[in-house]
Amino acid sequence: MVMSMTGFASRRGEGAGAAWSWDLRSVNGKGFDLRLRLPDGLDGLEAAVRAAISRGVVRGNVSLGLRLDRVTGTATQRVDPEALAAVLAALKQIETAALDADVALAPASAADVLTQRGVLTGAAEADPAPLLAALLADLPPLLADFHAMRAAEGRALADVLRAQVTRIAALAAESRALAEARRGQAATTLREALDRVLAAAEGVDAGRVAQELALMAVKTDVTEELDRLDAHVAAARTLLAETGPVGRKLDFLMQEFNREANTLCSKSQSAELTRVGLDLKVTIDQMREQVQNVE
Structure with missing residues (x-):
């Protein structure tokens, strides 16, 4: 299941003589970066929070803030x-x-x-253990809400990516059809070119000229690029069906998509194939932007 790197969750609670509010959010990032804003005096809270978040997040810039308000009253102060x-x-x-x-x-x-x-002094500091336990007990529901939002965003993101992969596959198929039609025309054009060269010059090696023309035909052939595009489409669909982080793999795959589209455009010998190639590049670029949000 695709997970989005964008998420948010907040939660309020109270207990052990205090009230608190959590604020957890994340945005996309190349790696995993966790920033915490926690109150002092609660030894063990930071380590526990880092461990809990790290178990469920592998990529993204994550920030967690905890605001703590201790409940005070007349009993918490005394006269010296x-x-x-x-x-x-x-x-x-x-x-x-x-x-x-x-x-x-x-x-x-x-x-x-x-x-x-x-004259008035604070009462002796209360044992922080009950408050620490209450905060840690409140952490799993916060993380559950956070991951639920990331999963919902991920499902929507996956639908968009699947539609874009389908679009890429359709454009690749259209390119193949245009290339096949162009191949027959190219063969006729090359034969006519060979006949003109042989008719215009005496002593020309017909075999060598034919070889050069064939080499030109190979250089403009886009079959390999289209085959690789089809393979990349299959790989993208497989990744989108996997469970676990696939963002880095998809990001690499987008580079491969873009490379084949660029080559396709550079080899194009027709306006129609160039048009389809440009549409392909636009779709790939749009997909790459969406992939940046995938964990």
Whole structure:
């Protein structure tokens, strides 16, 4: 089954005192490149994520982001008694100095005191193991959605590629028919050319002239190119029916398709065959663009 290198999946979850959101996406690439944006403090998460994604993706530029919001409340903070005592002592000293200087100060509120540095401290860090386990448990459904989208894109892509292969096969068949018709005309033309040469010049080696004309006919013959095109069509259909990554093989096959189409056009001795050859090149180029998205 053809898999597309283009995919996207997102997922939200919560548990172990936190809420999170995943964002996983990929685009086409020559090789496999995985970029992660993960929060700190979760040892083992990156290695597990890399292993899980690498098992299902062999080509493409993949990026995964995880946004983590820890659920906080009053229980997650506490008052540091020593810091509070220091702030109150300093406040008392300021009030005394202001009184001595006959300066009126607004009374300090509890909020004023709590906002002083060090008075409120975070609770001891919770054990990250439950959160790590919750995140890893949420990863398989995310990957399942991601691969499902890639598979759906791949099915649509395969349909397009099969249609293009069918078009290439039809153009190759049309080229063969034109070449066969041209072959009979070419034989007549060569015989007439040989007769003109022999009639115009005395002492010409008729065998040598015939040999040169035959060589010219061989150089313009496109049978081998058409045979190879037919073989490439069969190979492409086989690849599109396989399970597993076929993008690199298809990419190589497109180079072979293009080579035969170029040779066909260069050997063409008729406007009709040239037209078909150009149509063939356009179709091959369109197919090559689609192949760039195949894993």
